[in-house]
Amino acid sequence: MLDPDSGLSLTIARIVQRLQGSSLHSQLERQARVSLHKPEIKLESLKEDIKDFLKTSGWEKKLQNAVYSELNVFPSPCHPAAPPEHMKEPLAYMRKAQGSWEKRILKSLNSMCTELSIPLAQKRPASEQKELLNKWNEMGTDEPDLSLFRPVYAPKDFLEVLMNLRNPNYENGEQPSFRNHLGLIQVPLKVKDIPELKEDFSELGLNTGQLGIDDSAQVPPEFFENEHVRVGQKVLAEQDSAAAQQYVRQGCPTALRADLWALILNISNQPEDILYYEQLKSNVIQYDLLVDSLIYKDVKLTASNDDYYFVFEDYLYQVLLCFSRDTSVLDHFTYSSATPPKSYIRGVIPFHGFSMYVAPLCFLYHEPSKLYQIFREMYVRFFFRLHSISSHPSGIVSLCLLFETLLQTHLPQLFYHLREIGAQPLRISFKWMVRAFSGYLATDQLLLLWDRILGYNSLEVLAVLAAAVFAFRAVNLMEVTSLAAAEAVLADLSTLKVMPLLQIFLFATVT
Amino acid sequence: MSGAAGPGRAPLPCAARAAAALQLPGGAEAARPGVAVIDLRFPRGGAADVQEIVFKNFYTAFLSLRVQRAGPPGPRRWVTCLRDHRLMPSPHTEEGSQDYFSLRRHQMLCDMEQVTALRFILRQPSPAWLHFSIEELQVFPPAQKSPQQDFPSWLSQLTPPEQPASPHRELPDPEKVSTEVQQMWVLTEVIRARQAAARIGRFDVDGCYDVNLLSYT
Numbered sequence: 001m002l003d004p005d006s007g008l009s010l011t012i013a014r015i016v017q018r019l020q021g022s023s024l025h026s027q028l029e030r031q032a033r034v035s036l037h038k039p040e041i042k043l044e045s046l047k048e049d050i051k052d053f054l055k056t057s058g059w060e061k062k063l064q065n066a067v068y069s070e071l072n073v074f075p076s077p078c079h080p081a082a083p084p085e086h087m088k089e090p091l092a093y094m095r096k097a098q099g100s101w102e103k104r105i106l107k108s109l110n111s112m113c114t115e116l117s118i119p120l121a122q123k124r125p126a127s128e129q130k131e132l133l134n135k136w137n138e139m140g141t142d143e144p145d146l147s148l149f150r151p152v153y154a155p156k157d158f159l160e161v162l163m164n165l166r167n168p169n170y171e172n173g174e175q176p177s178f179r180n181h182l183g184l185i186q187v188p189l190k191v192k193d194i195p196e197l198k199e200d201f202s203e204l205g206l207n208t209g210q211l212g213i214d215d216s217a218q219v220p221p222e223f224f225e226n227e228h229v230r231v232g233q234k235v236l237a238e239q240d241s242a243a244a245q246q247y248v249r250q251g252c253p254t255a256l257r258a259d260l261w262a263l264i265l266n267i268s269n270q271p272e273d274i275l276y277y278e279q280l281k282s283n284v285i286q287y288d289l290l291v292d293s294l295i296y297k298d299v300k301l302t303a304s305n306d307d308y309y310f311v312f313e314d315y316l317y318q319v320l321l322c323f324s325r326d327t328s329v330l331d332h333f334t335y336s337s338a339t340p341p342k343s344y345i346r347g348v349i350p351f352h353g354f355s356m357y358v359a360p361l362c363f364l365y366h367e368p369s370k371l372y373q374i375f376r377e378m379y380v381r382f383f384f385r386l387h388s389i390s391s392h393p394s395g396i397v398s399l400c401l402l403f404e405t406l407l408q409t410h411l412p413q414l415f416y417h418l419r420e421i422g423a424q425p426l427r428i429s430f431k432w433m434v435r436a437f438s439g440y441l442a443t444d445q446l447l448l449l450w451d452r453i454l455g456y457n458s459l460e461v462l463a464v465l466a467a468a469v470f471a472f473r474a475v476n477l478m479e480v481t482s483l484a485a486a487e488a489v490l491a492d493l494s495t496l497k498v499m500p501l502l503q504i505f506l507f508a509t510v511t
Numbered sequence: 512m513s514g515a516a517g518p519g520r521a522p523l524p525c526a527a528r529a530a531a532a533l534q535l536p537g538g539a540e541a542a543r544p545g546v547a548v549i550d551l552r553f554p555r556g557g558a559a560d561v562q563e564i565v566f567k568n569f570y571t572a573f574l575s576l577r578v579q580r581a582g583p584p585g586p587r588r589w590v591t592c593l594r595d596h597r598l599m600p601s602p603h604t605e606e607g608s609q610d611y612f613s614l615r616r617h618q619m620l621c622d623m624e625q626v627t628a629l630r631f632i633l634r635q636p637s638p639a640w641l642h643f644s645i646e647e648l649q650v651f652p653p654a655q656k657s658p659q660q661d662f663p664s665w666l667s668q669l670t671p672p673e674q675p676a677s678p679h680r681e682l683p684d685p686e687k688v689s690t691e692v693q694q695m696w697v698l699t700e701v702i703r704a705r706q707a708a709a710r711i712g713r714f715d716v717d718g719c720y721d722v723n724l725l726s727y728t
Binding site: 081082086091 | 567569603640642
C-alpha cells in the first residue's frame, strides 16, 4: 500500500490536474484579476490579500466544494506499479466475469440489430428532425411500434450471473463446509456486521432526531423539526458541500431537498452546463440510435405504468435520450469495473428498469438541464455500481452478500425456512436493491432513503433496508410454503416507513 | 515485468526462486502448511543497497522478511527486518488479496545496506485459499540524484561562438533570438508536462454516428 505522505501528494496532484483548465479555474483567475482594482489589495502582500478576498467573497468555498466532490467520486490513487485495470477492479476473476457479461450483452444487442435490420445509429432525415424538435416536450404522446424490441436484459438475468461468480483460488468444495455460503453469493468479500454498521450509521441512532420519524404528526415540531429546518437553511446559506452531506444524514426537509442535493453533488447549473445540455439535445434531434428505442420501451413498460411517475414520462425521455449520447459519462469507466463497447457512442446500455433511476428525481427538479445534470452525477457516483460486477463495498455483489449475511446472522430461523422451501431471500430482494428501491417504496420514503445514500456516500443502506423489510414481515414469511407465496407477502412495500425499519433493525434488535 | 519505476529508478536484476511450501519431515502426503518461502539472490553473489521492494500480492496474509548481509567472512546470519507485516486485513476475505504493495527502508527493523540475499516468508493461515504467493517482485536501490529533467544540460553550456561582424543591419541579433527560442522551448516543455484533464469541448468525428455493429473485442 502507499504510505500516507506519497498517497497524499498523489491525490493532490490528481485533483489539481482535474481542476486545472476547468471553468472554475478560469472563473477564479478572473475574480483574482478583478479584485486587483479593489483598494484593500496591496502590492506588498498581494498573495495574502487576494487569498483573503477569495475567502470572503465565497470563491474559496466553491473551490472547497469542487475538491470535496473530486475526493468523493474518485477512489484513492493506486500504487504506482498498478496497471489501470487494477484501479477499475483489483480482483482478476471479477474483471473477467464483467468482461464476459459485457460480451453477452453486446452479442444480444447485435443480434437484435440484425434480426430487426435496424442500424445502431443513423442520421435522421430533415423532416423527421423538424418533427422531433416540435414534439420535444411531449414525446410521450408518440406511439412508435416497439413490439419487436425487447429489453437487453432484466435484473434476474444479472442475478444468475452473480450466482455463478466463483473465485478460482477459493476452496469451492462439493461438500458443504464452512466455506460454502448458504446464500446465493459464493464470493468471500468482506462485509460489515451490525456493530460496524452501527458505528458507520451512528446518526441513525435512537438518540438522534431523524426526518421520517421525528417529524410525524404526533411529535410537536418544536422538538426537532423546526430546529432541523433552521440548520438546513443555514447550511444552504453557507454553500458548504461537506456540511450539507453531514446534514442530510438526518434527512432533508422537503422544501430544501432540491438545493441540498445539488449542493452535495456540486451542481450549479452554469450557462455552460445549459449549453452542454442543448448540444446533447441537438445530437438527439439529428441522430437516431437503436438505444433510443430500448429507452422508449423501458419507459413505457416501467415508469408509465407506475402510479407515481407516469406524469413525468416526457421528462424521462428528455433526460435519458440525452444521457445515451453524453461522452463525459465515459470518464467514470476509469474507476468502474465495466468497459464501454468499441464505438463512438457512450457505453451504458439500459436494462429493464433503468428509467426508474431518473423518475424520483423528477419530483425535485423541473428544469430539464438541471434534472439531467443531477441524474448524471448520481449515476456516475452511485447507480453504475448497481449493475456492474466489482468487489467495491458499495457494488451490487457486496450488497447482496451483506444482505444475506445480515439475514443469516440475525434471523437464522427465517433464513433456513426460506431456503428449505426454495425461496432464497436474495431472489426476492435483488430487484429492490438493483433499482435502489425506486418504484417499490412510496416516493417520500424513497427520497428519505436516497438522502441517506447521499449523506453516507455509500449504497450499503440499501442492503440494510432489505434485511429490515424481511425482519418486519418475518412472522408472515415463516408461514409461507413456496417462493410464489413469499413473493406475494413481499409484493407491496408502498406502505412501509423506511426510517423506523432501519432504526429498529440496526439499533433496537437484540443481538 | 509491468510496473512503472519512478524517474531514474531501475529494478535490480535478481533471481527469485519460486515459493516453496514448508513441509514436515517424514510426512507422506503433501499437506497445505500455510507457510511458504521465497529466496532471492543477486547474480554472481553480488551485494546491493535496498531502498524499496515492490510486489503484487496473491492471497498472502502475512509477510516476514529476512536478509543476509555481506560482512566478515564466516557463517552468515539471517537478520529479520520485517516481522508479520499484515497484507490482508481479514485473511478469510478478499480484501488486499491482489493489491500492489511497497516496502520501504524506513519500515525495516535493520539496515538494508550490502544485502546479498533476501528471504520472504509468506503466511496464509486461512484454509480457504488454494494457493498463495507474491508476484512481480521488484527490488529497487536508493535513487541516484538525477540531473534536472526539464532543461537539458547541454543547452546551458552553449558558449556563444565568435561573432563575425554582421554586415547586414536587418538581421536580428542571434543572441537574442537564441535566448527567445530557448525560452519558448522551455515553455512548451512545461506546458506539455502540465496536462490538464478538463474537457475543452465536444469533438465531432465525421460519420461516427453511422454505425451498424458494435465490436466487443
